[in-house]
Amino acid sequence: MTIFVSTKTLRYMIVKIIGAKCIGIDAVPVTIEVNICSGIGIHLVGLADIAVKESLLRTVTALQSLGFRIPGKKIVINLAPADLHKRGSGYDLPIAIGILAASGQIALPDVDKYLIMGELGLDGSVKSIAGALPYTELAISLGLKGCIFPTESAREVTDFAETDIFAVDSLTDALEILGNGLEKERFLIWNKETSACMTGGPKPEVYMDFSEIIGQDGAKRGLEIAAAGGHNVIMIGPPGSGKSSLAKALAGILPPMTKEESIITSKIYSVAGKGLMRYGLLSKRPFRAPHYSASIAALVGGGSGDNILPGEVSLAQNGILFLDEFCELKKASAEALRGPLEDRKVTISRLRSKIEYPASFMLVAAANPCPCGYYGESDRCSCTPGQRASYISKLSGPVMDRIDIHLWLHPVDPERLVSKLSNETSSEIRERVIRARNIQTERFAGEGIFSNSEMSNKLIRQYCPLSKECKVLITKIVEGKGLSARAFFRIVRLARTIADLQGRETLSPANISEAAGFRFLDKTMIE
Numbered sequence: 001m002t003i004f005v006s007t008k009t010l011r012y013m014i015v016k017i018i019g020a021k022c023i024g025i026d027a028v029p030v031t032i033e034v035n036i037c038s039g040i041g042i043h044l045v046g047l048a049d050i051a052v053k054e055s056l057l058r059t060v061t062a063l064q065s066l067g068f069r070i071p072g073k074k075i076v077i078n079l080a081p082a083d084l085h086k087r088g089s090g091y092d093l094p095i096a097i098g099i100l101a102a103s104g105q106i107a108l109p110d111v112d113k114y115l116i117m118g119e120l121g122l123d124g125s126v127k128s129i130a131g132a133l134p135y136t137e138l139a140i141s142l143g144l145k146g147c148i149f150p151t152e153s154a155r156e157v158t159d160f161a162e163t164d165i166f167a168v169d170s171l172t173d174a175l176e177i178l179g180n181g182l183e184k185e186r187f188l189i190w191n192k193e194t195s196a197c198m199t200g201g202p203k204p205e206v207y208m209d210f211s212e213i214i215g216q217d218g219a220k221r222g223l224e225i226a227a228a229g230g231h232n233v234i235m236i237g238p239p240g241s242g243k244s245s246l247a248k249a250l251a252g253i254l255p256p257m258t259k260e261e262s263i264i265t266s267k268i269y270s271v272a273g274k275g276l277m278r279y280g281l282l283s284k285r286p287f288r289a290p291h292y293s294a295s296i297a298a299l300v301g302g303g304s305g306d307n308i309l310p311g312e313v314s315l316a317q318n319g320i321l322f323l324d325e326f327c328e329l330k331k332a333s334a335e336a337l338r339g340p341l342e343d344r345k346v347t348i349s350r351l352r353s354k355i356e357y358p359a360s361f362m363l364v365a366a367a368n369p370c371p372c373g374y375y376g377e378s379d380r381c382s383c384t385p386g387q388r389a390s391y392i393s394k395l396s397g398p399v400m401d402r403i404d405i406h407l408w409l410h411p412v413d414p415e416r417l418v419s420k421l422s423n424e425t426s427s428e429i430r431e432r433v434i435r436a437r438n439i440q441t442e443r444f445a446g447e448g449i450f451s452n453s454e455m456s457n458k459l460i461r462q463y464c465p466l467s468k469e470c471k472v473l474i475t476k477i478v479e480g481k482g483l484s485a486r487a488f489f490r491i492v493r494l495a496r497t498i499a500d501l502q503g504r505e506t507l508s509p510a511n512i513s514e515a516a517g518f519r520f521l522d523k524t525m526i527e
Helices: 055-065 092-103 132-142 151-157 171-178 194-199 217-229 243-251 259-271 296-300 331-335 338-343 385-392 414-419 426-443 457-463 468-481 485-502 509-517
Strands: 015-023 026-037 041-045 074-080 114-116 146-150 164-168 233-236 320-323 345-349 354-358 362-367 405-408
Touching: 015 092, 015 132, 026 092, 026 132, 041 055, 055 092, 074 092, 092 114, 092 171, 114 132, 114 171, 132 146, 132 151, 132 259, 146 151, 146 171, 151 164, 164 171, 217 233, 217 243, 217 362, 217 405, 217 426, 217 485, 233 243, 243 320, 243 362, 259 354, 296 331, 338 345, 426 485, 457 485, 468 485, 468 509, 485 509
Parallel strands: 015 114, 041 074, 114 146, 146 164, 233 362, 233 405, 320 362
Antiparallel strands: 015 026, 026 074, 345 354
Protein backbone atom coordinates (compact mmCIF):
# COMPACT_ATOMS: atom_id res chain seq x y z
CA MET A 1 0.00 0.00 0.00
CA THR A 2 1.53 3.34 -1.11
CA ILE A 3 0.66 6.41 0.97
CA PHE A 4 1.53 9.93 -0.17
CA VAL A 5 1.94 12.43 2.65
CA SER A 6 1.96 16.17 2.13
CA THR A 7 3.98 17.97 4.79
CA LYS A 8 3.00 21.47 3.69
CA THR A 9 -0.70 21.74 4.51
CA LEU A 10 -1.88 19.39 7.22
CA ARG A 11 -5.36 19.89 8.68
CA TYR A 12 -5.63 19.07 12.37
CA MET A 13 -8.82 17.90 14.09
CA ILE A 14 -10.09 15.84 17.02
CA VAL A 15 -10.38 12.16 16.19
CA LYS A 16 -12.29 9.56 18.22
CA ILE A 17 -11.63 5.82 17.94
CA ILE A 18 -13.49 3.06 19.76
CA GLY A 19 -11.42 0.65 21.85
CA ALA A 20 -12.37 -1.50 24.84
CA LYS A 21 -11.37 -2.83 28.24
CA CYS A 22 -12.34 -6.13 29.89
CA ILE A 23 -13.95 -6.15 33.31
CA GLY A 24 -14.40 -9.80 34.25
CA ILE A 25 -15.58 -11.59 31.10
CA ASP A 26 -17.40 -8.54 29.72
CA ALA A 27 -16.01 -5.53 27.89
CA VAL A 28 -16.74 -1.83 28.27
CA PRO A 29 -16.00 0.82 25.63
CA VAL A 30 -12.92 3.01 25.85
CA THR A 31 -12.79 6.01 23.52
CA ILE A 32 -9.34 7.02 22.30
CA GLU A 33 -9.47 10.75 21.59
CA VAL A 34 -6.58 12.41 19.76
CA ASN A 35 -6.19 16.18 19.39
CA ILE A 36 -3.35 18.10 17.77
CA CYS A 37 -2.99 21.79 18.59
CA SER A 38 -0.41 24.51 19.12
CA GLY A 39 2.36 23.56 21.49
CA ILE A 40 4.89 20.79 21.80
CA GLY A 41 5.10 17.26 23.19
CA ILE A 42 2.93 14.16 23.35
CA HIS A 43 0.64 13.88 26.36
CA LEU A 44 -1.31 10.76 27.36
CA VAL A 45 -4.12 11.16 29.91
CA GLY A 46 -6.92 8.93 31.20
CA LEU A 47 -5.56 6.73 34.02
CA ALA A 48 -3.22 4.68 31.84
CA ASP A 49 -0.81 2.16 33.37
CA ILE A 50 2.87 1.84 32.51
CA ALA A 51 2.27 -0.50 29.55
CA VAL A 52 -0.09 2.03 27.97
CA LYS A 53 2.26 4.95 28.60
CA GLU A 54 5.09 3.03 26.97
CA SER A 55 2.92 2.72 23.88
CA LEU A 56 3.80 6.29 22.91
CA LEU A 57 7.43 5.38 22.19
CA ARG A 58 6.41 2.20 20.38
CA THR A 59 3.82 4.10 18.34
CA VAL A 60 6.13 6.95 17.35
CA THR A 61 8.87 4.53 16.28
CA ALA A 62 6.42 2.39 14.28
CA LEU A 63 4.99 5.44 12.47
CA GLN A 64 8.44 6.71 11.59
CA SER A 65 9.56 3.29 10.35
CA LEU A 66 6.62 3.31 7.93
CA GLY A 67 7.51 6.78 6.61
CA PHE A 68 4.91 8.83 8.45
CA ARG A 69 5.61 12.21 10.03
CA ILE A 70 5.16 13.02 13.69
CA PRO A 71 3.61 16.52 13.81
CA GLY A 72 5.73 19.11 15.60
CA LYS A 73 2.73 20.18 17.64
CA LYS A 74 1.17 19.26 20.96
CA ILE A 75 -0.50 15.87 20.69
CA VAL A 76 -3.04 15.14 23.42
CA ILE A 77 -4.30 11.56 23.70
CA ASN A 78 -7.21 10.95 26.07
CA LEU A 79 -8.50 7.52 27.05
CA ALA A 80 -12.10 8.01 28.14
CA PRO A 81 -13.73 7.48 30.56
CA ALA A 82 -10.97 9.10 32.59
CA ASP A 83 -11.93 7.41 35.88
CA LEU A 84 -11.41 3.88 34.52
CA HIS A 85 -7.94 2.34 34.73
CA LYS A 86 -6.56 1.20 31.37
CA ARG A 87 -3.88 -1.44 31.12
CA GLY A 88 -2.10 -3.50 28.50
CA SER A 89 -0.61 -2.80 25.09
CA GLY A 90 -3.80 -3.15 23.06
CA TYR A 91 -4.23 0.61 22.68
CA ASP A 92 -1.12 0.98 20.47
CA LEU A 93 -2.97 0.49 17.19
CA PRO A 94 -5.86 2.91 17.84
CA ILE A 95 -3.44 5.56 19.18
CA ALA A 96 -1.29 5.32 16.03
CA ILE A 97 -4.34 5.51 13.78
CA GLY A 98 -5.64 8.46 15.79
CA ILE A 99 -2.41 10.41 15.32
CA LEU A 100 -2.47 9.82 11.57
CA ALA A 101 -6.13 10.78 11.23
CA ALA A 102 -5.86 13.86 13.47
CA SER A 103 -2.80 15.13 11.61
CA GLY A 104 -4.51 14.67 8.24
CA GLN A 105 -1.72 12.57 6.80
CA ILE A 106 -4.23 10.06 5.48
CA ALA A 107 -7.99 10.17 4.99
CA LEU A 108 -9.79 7.64 7.20
CA PRO A 109 -13.56 8.17 6.75
CA ASP A 110 -14.53 5.00 8.67
CA VAL A 111 -12.22 5.47 11.65
CA ASP A 112 -15.11 5.75 14.14
CA LYS A 113 -17.13 2.83 12.76
CA TYR A 114 -14.92 -0.01 14.01
CA LEU A 115 -13.66 -1.30 17.33
CA ILE A 116 -9.87 -1.35 17.00
CA MET A 117 -7.35 -3.03 19.30
CA GLY A 118 -3.80 -4.28 18.79
CA GLU A 119 -0.19 -4.03 19.94
CA LEU A 120 2.35 -2.44 17.61
CA GLY A 121 5.84 -3.65 16.91
CA LEU A 122 8.60 -1.15 16.16
CA ASP A 123 8.39 -2.07 12.46
CA GLY A 124 4.66 -1.41 12.27
CA SER A 125 3.59 -5.04 12.66
CA VAL A 126 0.54 -5.81 14.78
CA LYS A 127 0.77 -8.33 17.61
CA SER A 128 -1.90 -10.30 19.45
CA ILE A 129 -3.98 -9.07 22.37
CA ALA A 130 -6.23 -10.78 24.92
CA GLY A 131 -10.00 -10.32 25.10
CA ALA A 132 -11.01 -10.38 21.42
CA LEU A 133 -14.20 -12.33 22.16
CA PRO A 134 -15.66 -9.89 24.74
CA TYR A 135 -14.58 -7.00 22.50
CA THR A 136 -16.54 -8.46 19.59
CA GLU A 137 -19.66 -8.85 21.71
CA LEU A 138 -19.30 -5.19 22.72
CA ALA A 139 -18.94 -4.07 19.09
CA ILE A 140 -22.12 -5.94 18.17
CA SER A 141 -24.03 -4.34 21.04
CA LEU A 142 -22.79 -0.86 20.01
CA GLY A 143 -23.91 -1.41 16.42
CA LEU A 144 -20.43 -0.90 14.92
CA LYS A 145 -19.57 -2.05 11.41
CA GLY A 146 -16.98 -4.49 12.67
CA CYS A 147 -13.72 -5.10 14.55
CA ILE A 148 -10.08 -4.80 13.55
CA PHE A 149 -7.81 -7.19 15.47
CA PRO A 150 -4.40 -8.81 15.01
CA THR A 151 -4.71 -12.01 13.01
CA GLU A 152 -4.00 -14.34 15.93
CA SER A 153 -6.62 -12.63 18.08
CA ALA A 154 -9.19 -12.46 15.28
CA ARG A 155 -9.09 -16.24 14.92
CA GLU A 156 -10.86 -16.55 18.28
CA VAL A 157 -14.03 -14.99 16.88
CA THR A 158 -14.38 -16.79 13.57
CA ASP A 159 -17.73 -18.19 14.74
CA PHE A 160 -19.29 -14.71 15.03
CA ALA A 161 -21.19 -13.88 11.85
CA GLU A 162 -23.11 -10.92 13.35
CA THR A 163 -20.36 -8.44 12.41
CA ASP A 164 -17.29 -8.13 10.20
CA ILE A 165 -14.02 -9.26 11.78
CA PHE A 166 -10.91 -7.97 10.03
CA ALA A 167 -7.54 -9.60 10.69
CA VAL A 168 -4.47 -7.43 10.18
CA ASP A 169 -0.77 -8.13 10.34
CA SER A 170 0.44 -4.53 10.16
CA LEU A 171 -0.63 -0.93 10.64
CA THR A 172 -0.84 -0.43 6.87
CA ASP A 173 -3.42 -3.25 6.67
CA ALA A 174 -5.63 -1.43 9.18
CA LEU A 175 -5.24 1.85 7.27
CA GLU A 176 -6.37 0.22 4.05
CA ILE A 177 -9.53 -1.08 5.76
CA LEU A 178 -10.34 2.28 7.37
CA GLY A 179 -9.55 4.16 4.17
CA ASN A 180 -12.43 2.27 2.53
CA GLY A 181 -10.07 0.50 0.20
CA LEU A 182 -11.63 -1.56 -2.56
CA GLU A 183 -9.79 -4.69 -1.44
CA LYS A 184 -10.54 -4.49 2.28
CA GLU A 185 -12.70 -7.65 2.05
CA ARG A 186 -9.53 -9.69 1.72
CA PHE A 187 -8.79 -8.89 5.36
CA LEU A 188 -12.03 -10.49 6.57
CA ILE A 189 -11.00 -13.36 8.83
CA TRP A 190 -13.10 -15.98 7.00
CA ASN A 191 -11.51 -14.98 3.70
CA LYS A 192 -7.98 -14.63 5.02
CA GLU A 193 -8.00 -17.77 7.15
CA THR A 194 -10.50 -20.08 5.44
CA SER A 195 -7.99 -22.85 4.79
CA ALA A 196 -6.44 -22.45 8.22
CA CYS A 197 -9.84 -22.55 9.91
CA MET A 198 -10.68 -25.74 8.07
CA THR A 199 -7.40 -27.57 8.58
CA GLY A 200 -5.22 -25.61 10.98
CA GLY A 201 -7.26 -25.88 14.16
CA PRO A 202 -6.13 -27.81 17.22
CA LYS A 203 -6.03 -31.57 16.94
CA PRO A 204 -8.90 -33.42 18.64
CA GLU A 205 -7.98 -34.64 22.10
CA VAL A 206 -7.69 -38.37 22.69
CA TYR A 207 -9.11 -39.46 26.04
CA MET A 208 -8.62 -42.75 27.85
CA ASP A 209 -11.48 -45.12 27.08
CA PHE A 210 -13.46 -46.72 29.88
CA SER A 211 -13.03 -50.07 28.16
CA GLU A 212 -9.28 -49.81 28.84
CA ILE A 213 -9.89 -49.64 32.61
CA ILE A 214 -10.43 -53.13 34.02
CA GLY A 215 -12.84 -53.47 36.92
CA GLN A 216 -13.97 -50.57 39.13
CA ASP A 217 -17.57 -51.01 37.96
CA GLY A 218 -18.95 -49.13 40.95
CA ALA A 219 -16.67 -46.17 40.29
CA LYS A 220 -17.61 -46.15 36.63
CA ARG A 221 -21.28 -46.02 37.57
CA GLY A 222 -20.61 -43.09 39.89
CA LEU A 223 -18.68 -41.21 37.23
CA GLU A 224 -21.42 -41.80 34.67
CA ILE A 225 -23.95 -40.22 37.03
CA ALA A 226 -21.54 -37.37 37.73
CA ALA A 227 -21.10 -36.67 34.01
CA ALA A 228 -24.85 -36.85 33.39
CA GLY A 229 -25.63 -34.16 35.96
CA GLY A 230 -22.37 -32.22 36.36
CA HIS A 231 -21.88 -33.41 39.96
CA ASN A 232 -18.73 -33.19 42.08
CA VAL A 233 -16.83 -36.41 42.83
CA ILE A 234 -14.12 -37.57 45.19
CA MET A 235 -12.29 -40.88 44.78
CA ILE A 236 -10.52 -42.46 47.75
CA GLY A 237 -8.22 -45.40 47.14
CA PRO A 238 -4.69 -46.82 47.35
CA PRO A 239 -1.99 -46.03 44.78
CA GLY A 240 -2.55 -47.79 41.47
CA SER A 241 -6.29 -48.33 41.93
CA GLY A 242 -7.07 -46.23 38.84
CA LYS A 243 -8.12 -42.85 40.23
CA SER A 244 -6.21 -40.75 37.72
CA SER A 245 -7.16 -43.01 34.81
CA LEU A 246 -10.84 -42.79 35.70
CA ALA A 247 -10.65 -39.00 35.94
CA LYS A 248 -9.08 -38.78 32.48
CA ALA A 249 -11.66 -41.19 31.06
CA LEU A 250 -14.45 -39.07 32.58
CA ALA A 251 -13.52 -36.21 30.24
CA GLY A 252 -14.26 -38.49 27.28
CA ILE A 253 -17.91 -39.14 28.23
CA LEU A 254 -18.92 -35.53 28.80
CA PRO A 255 -21.45 -34.20 26.25
CA PRO A 256 -20.48 -31.42 23.81
CA MET A 257 -21.04 -27.90 25.07
CA THR A 258 -24.09 -25.96 24.02
CA LYS A 259 -23.56 -22.68 22.16
CA GLU A 260 -24.26 -20.71 25.35
CA GLU A 261 -21.82 -22.79 27.39
CA SER A 262 -19.18 -22.51 24.68
CA ILE A 263 -19.44 -18.71 24.53
CA ILE A 264 -19.05 -18.29 28.30
CA THR A 265 -16.07 -20.66 28.50
CA SER A 266 -14.41 -19.15 25.44
CA LYS A 267 -14.76 -15.63 26.87
CA ILE A 268 -12.89 -16.71 30.01
CA TYR A 269 -10.04 -18.15 27.94
CA SER A 270 -10.02 -15.06 25.73
CA VAL A 271 -9.72 -12.70 28.72
CA ALA A 272 -6.97 -14.88 30.20
CA GLY A 273 -5.05 -14.74 26.92
CA LYS A 274 -5.30 -18.50 26.43
CA GLY A 275 -7.40 -18.52 23.26
CA LEU A 276 -4.82 -17.41 20.71
CA MET A 277 -3.94 -20.88 19.42
CA ARG A 278 -7.47 -21.94 18.51
CA TYR A 279 -9.99 -21.20 15.79
CA GLY A 280 -13.47 -20.16 16.83
CA LEU A 281 -15.24 -21.01 20.05
CA LEU A 282 -14.13 -23.81 22.34
CA SER A 283 -15.87 -27.04 21.43
CA LYS A 284 -14.32 -29.40 24.01
CA ARG A 285 -15.10 -29.08 27.69
CA PRO A 286 -12.00 -27.97 29.63
CA PHE A 287 -10.00 -30.44 31.71
CA ARG A 288 -7.82 -28.59 34.20
CA ALA A 289 -5.43 -30.50 36.47
CA PRO A 290 -3.32 -28.10 38.58
CA HIS A 291 -0.65 -29.46 40.93
CA TYR A 292 -1.62 -29.79 44.58
CA SER A 293 0.94 -27.10 45.44
CA ALA A 294 -1.14 -24.48 43.59
CA SER A 295 -1.71 -21.24 45.50
CA ILE A 296 -5.09 -19.67 46.28
CA ALA A 297 -4.59 -17.09 43.52
CA ALA A 298 -3.81 -19.84 41.00
CA LEU A 299 -6.97 -21.73 41.95
CA VAL A 300 -9.57 -18.98 42.28
CA GLY A 301 -7.87 -16.13 40.40
CA GLY A 302 -6.13 -12.96 41.43
CA GLY A 303 -3.79 -10.16 40.52
CA SER A 304 -2.94 -6.63 41.52
CA GLY A 305 -5.18 -3.60 41.17
CA ASP A 306 -7.82 -4.21 38.53
CA ASN A 307 -5.54 -6.62 36.65
CA ILE A 308 -7.38 -9.64 38.04
CA LEU A 309 -7.15 -12.78 35.94
CA PRO A 310 -9.31 -15.93 36.20
CA GLY A 311 -7.97 -18.94 38.10
CA GLU A 312 -8.31 -22.67 37.56
CA VAL A 313 -11.89 -22.79 38.89
CA SER A 314 -12.95 -20.39 36.12
CA LEU A 315 -10.77 -21.94 33.42
CA ALA A 316 -12.58 -25.21 34.21
CA GLN A 317 -15.96 -23.54 33.50
CA ASN A 318 -18.41 -26.14 32.12
CA GLY A 319 -15.68 -28.76 32.37
CA ILE A 320 -13.58 -30.67 34.93
CA LEU A 321 -11.24 -29.43 37.65
CA PHE A 322 -9.17 -32.48 38.62
CA LEU A 323 -7.31 -32.18 41.93
CA ASP A 324 -5.08 -35.19 42.49
CA GLU A 325 -3.61 -35.86 45.95
CA PHE A 326 -6.41 -33.75 47.41
CA CYS A 327 -5.26 -34.32 50.99
CA GLU A 328 -1.90 -32.74 50.12
CA LEU A 329 -3.57 -29.53 48.98
CA LYS A 330 -2.83 -26.57 51.23
CA LYS A 331 -5.56 -26.08 53.81
CA ALA A 332 -6.24 -22.49 52.74
CA SER A 333 -6.40 -23.48 49.06
CA ALA A 334 -8.88 -26.27 49.76
CA GLU A 335 -11.08 -23.99 51.86
CA ALA A 336 -11.05 -21.39 49.07
CA LEU A 337 -13.07 -23.86 46.98
CA ARG A 338 -16.09 -23.54 49.29
CA GLY A 339 -17.57 -20.47 47.64
CA PRO A 340 -17.12 -21.53 43.98
CA LEU A 341 -18.49 -25.02 44.69
CA GLU A 342 -21.65 -23.58 46.23
CA ASP A 343 -22.23 -20.35 44.26
CA ARG A 344 -20.90 -21.44 40.86
CA LYS A 345 -18.99 -18.18 40.64
CA VAL A 346 -15.98 -16.52 42.26
CA THR A 347 -15.77 -12.90 43.36
CA ILE A 348 -12.30 -11.42 43.79
CA SER A 349 -12.16 -8.16 45.72
CA ARG A 350 -9.37 -5.63 45.88
CA LEU A 351 -9.23 -2.18 47.45
CA ARG A 352 -10.42 -0.39 44.32
CA SER A 353 -11.98 -3.14 42.26
CA LYS A 354 -14.17 -6.21 42.45
CA ILE A 355 -14.30 -8.76 39.64
CA GLU A 356 -16.67 -11.70 39.26
CA TYR A 357 -15.89 -14.73 37.12
CA PRO A 358 -18.11 -17.75 36.40
CA ALA A 359 -16.97 -20.97 38.11
CA SER A 360 -19.48 -23.69 37.26
CA PHE A 361 -17.28 -26.77 37.06
CA MET A 362 -17.16 -30.42 38.06
CA LEU A 363 -14.72 -31.01 40.88
CA VAL A 364 -13.05 -34.40 40.58
CA ALA A 365 -10.81 -34.99 43.58
CA ALA A 366 -8.58 -37.99 44.25
CA ALA A 367 -6.88 -38.90 47.51
CA ASN A 368 -5.22 -41.76 49.37
CA PRO A 369 -6.98 -43.02 52.51
CA CYS A 370 -3.91 -42.55 54.72
CA PRO A 371 -0.28 -41.35 54.54
CA CYS A 372 1.06 -44.71 53.30
CA GLY A 373 -1.95 -45.09 51.01
CA TYR A 374 -3.01 -48.65 51.91
CA TYR A 375 -5.56 -48.32 54.69
CA GLY A 376 -8.37 -50.84 54.21
CA GLU A 377 -6.25 -53.15 52.04
CA SER A 378 -5.67 -56.19 54.22
CA ASP A 379 -2.76 -55.54 56.61
CA ARG A 380 -0.63 -53.46 54.27
CA CYS A 381 -1.24 -50.17 56.12
CA SER A 382 1.64 -49.16 58.39
CA CYS A 383 -0.02 -45.98 59.73
CA THR A 384 -1.21 -45.56 63.30
CA PRO A 385 -4.88 -44.70 63.95
CA GLY A 386 -3.77 -41.20 64.92
CA GLN A 387 -1.89 -40.73 61.66
CA ARG A 388 -4.88 -41.94 59.65
CA ALA A 389 -7.29 -39.68 61.50
CA SER A 390 -4.98 -36.68 61.08
CA TYR A 391 -4.55 -37.36 57.37
CA ILE A 392 -8.20 -37.88 56.52
CA SER A 393 -9.20 -34.86 58.61
CA LYS A 394 -7.61 -32.76 55.86
CA LEU A 395 -10.80 -33.52 53.92
CA SER A 396 -12.61 -30.46 55.24
CA GLY A 397 -16.17 -31.12 56.38
CA PRO A 398 -17.64 -28.04 54.62
CA VAL A 399 -15.85 -28.95 51.38
CA MET A 400 -16.90 -32.61 51.57
CA ASP A 401 -20.48 -31.50 52.22
CA ARG A 402 -20.39 -29.90 48.75
CA ILE A 403 -19.26 -33.09 46.99
CA ASP A 404 -22.17 -35.24 45.80
CA ILE A 405 -20.46 -38.54 44.98
CA HIS A 406 -17.95 -40.33 47.24
CA LEU A 407 -16.20 -43.34 45.72
CA TRP A 408 -13.91 -45.84 47.47
CA LEU A 409 -11.67 -47.74 45.06
CA HIS A 410 -9.92 -51.04 45.77
CA PRO A 411 -7.17 -52.72 43.73
CA VAL A 412 -8.48 -54.89 40.92
CA ASP A 413 -8.28 -58.66 41.33
CA PRO A 414 -5.13 -59.86 39.48
CA GLU A 415 -7.12 -62.65 37.78
CA ARG A 416 -9.44 -60.07 36.25
CA LEU A 417 -6.49 -57.98 35.12
CA VAL A 418 -5.04 -60.97 33.29
CA SER A 419 -8.35 -62.06 31.79
CA LYS A 420 -9.04 -58.58 30.38
CA LEU A 421 -12.80 -58.94 30.54
CA SER A 422 -14.62 -56.70 28.06
CA ASN A 423 -16.15 -53.50 29.37
CA GLU A 424 -18.46 -50.84 28.04
CA THR A 425 -16.75 -48.29 25.83
CA SER A 426 -16.79 -44.58 26.54
CA SER A 427 -18.92 -43.95 23.46
CA GLU A 428 -21.70 -46.20 24.81
CA ILE A 429 -21.65 -44.46 28.18
CA ARG A 430 -21.47 -41.05 26.50
CA GLU A 431 -24.69 -41.73 24.58
CA ARG A 432 -26.57 -42.24 27.84
CA VAL A 433 -24.98 -39.13 29.32
CA ILE A 434 -26.01 -37.05 26.30
CA ARG A 435 -29.60 -38.29 26.52
CA ALA A 436 -29.74 -37.30 30.20
CA ARG A 437 -28.21 -33.88 29.47
CA ASN A 438 -30.73 -33.29 26.66
CA ILE A 439 -33.52 -33.86 29.16
CA GLN A 440 -31.94 -31.28 31.47
CA THR A 441 -31.44 -28.78 28.64
CA GLU A 442 -35.14 -28.97 27.82
CA ARG A 443 -36.12 -28.83 31.50
CA PHE A 444 -34.04 -25.76 32.32
CA ALA A 445 -34.77 -23.75 29.17
CA GLY A 446 -35.05 -20.15 30.28
CA GLU A 447 -33.71 -20.83 33.78
CA GLY A 448 -30.12 -19.80 32.99
CA ILE A 449 -28.61 -23.15 34.05
CA PHE A 450 -27.59 -26.24 32.10
CA SER A 451 -27.43 -29.22 34.49
CA ASN A 452 -29.04 -30.69 37.61
CA SER A 453 -26.05 -29.81 39.77
CA GLU A 454 -26.76 -26.10 39.22
CA MET A 455 -30.31 -26.23 40.57
CA SER A 456 -31.11 -23.88 43.44
CA ASN A 457 -33.22 -25.12 46.35
CA LYS A 458 -36.23 -23.41 44.78
CA LEU A 459 -35.70 -25.24 41.49
CA ILE A 460 -35.18 -28.53 43.34
CA ARG A 461 -38.62 -28.21 44.93
CA GLN A 462 -40.08 -27.33 41.53
CA TYR A 463 -38.48 -30.06 39.42
CA CYS A 464 -37.88 -32.81 42.00
CA PRO A 465 -41.21 -33.43 43.78
CA LEU A 466 -40.96 -36.30 46.28
CA SER A 467 -43.60 -38.98 46.63
CA LYS A 468 -44.73 -40.10 50.08
CA GLU A 469 -42.44 -43.14 49.93
CA CYS A 470 -39.45 -40.97 48.91
CA LYS A 471 -40.11 -38.52 51.75
CA VAL A 472 -40.21 -41.31 54.33
CA LEU A 473 -36.99 -42.85 52.99
CA ILE A 474 -34.96 -39.66 52.76
CA THR A 475 -36.12 -38.59 56.23
CA LYS A 476 -34.73 -41.84 57.66
CA ILE A 477 -31.47 -41.37 55.73
CA VAL A 478 -30.94 -37.78 56.85
CA GLU A 479 -31.74 -38.59 60.48
CA GLY A 480 -29.69 -41.79 60.51
CA LYS A 481 -26.55 -40.20 59.03
CA GLY A 482 -27.01 -36.81 60.67
CA LEU A 483 -26.77 -35.05 57.32
CA SER A 484 -26.95 -31.29 56.82
CA ALA A 485 -29.64 -29.45 54.88
CA ARG A 486 -27.11 -28.96 52.07
CA ALA A 487 -26.50 -32.72 51.91
CA PHE A 488 -30.26 -33.31 51.77
CA PHE A 489 -30.69 -31.11 48.69
CA ARG A 490 -27.60 -32.60 47.04
CA ILE A 491 -29.01 -36.11 47.47
CA VAL A 492 -32.21 -35.00 45.76
CA ARG A 493 -30.21 -33.39 42.92
CA LEU A 494 -28.26 -36.61 42.46
CA ALA A 495 -31.45 -38.69 42.51
CA ARG A 496 -32.87 -36.43 39.79
CA THR A 497 -29.85 -37.22 37.59
CA ILE A 498 -30.19 -40.96 38.21
CA ALA A 499 -33.85 -40.73 37.18
CA ASP A 500 -32.85 -38.81 34.04
CA LEU A 501 -30.43 -41.59 33.07
CA GLN A 502 -33.37 -43.99 33.37
CA GLY A 503 -35.67 -41.67 31.44
CA ARG A 504 -38.01 -41.33 34.42
CA GLU A 505 -40.07 -38.18 35.00
CA THR A 506 -40.52 -38.80 38.73
CA LEU A 507 -38.11 -39.88 41.45
CA SER A 508 -38.36 -43.35 42.92
CA PRO A 509 -37.20 -44.63 46.33
CA ALA A 510 -34.52 -46.61 44.47
CA ASN A 511 -33.15 -43.34 43.02
CA ILE A 512 -33.02 -41.78 46.49
CA SER A 513 -31.37 -44.88 47.97
CA GLU A 514 -28.66 -45.03 45.28
CA ALA A 515 -27.95 -41.29 45.58
CA ALA A 516 -27.63 -41.52 49.37
CA GLY A 517 -25.30 -44.50 49.03
CA PHE A 518 -22.69 -42.29 47.38
CA ARG A 519 -22.29 -40.16 50.54
CA PHE A 520 -20.48 -42.62 52.82
CA LEU A 521 -17.85 -40.06 53.82
CA ASP A 522 -20.50 -38.16 55.77
CA LYS A 523 -20.00 -40.84 58.41
CA THR A 524 -16.79 -41.38 60.36
CA MET A 525 -14.46 -43.16 57.96
CA ILE A 526 -11.55 -43.91 60.24
CA GLU A 527 -12.28 -45.70 63.47
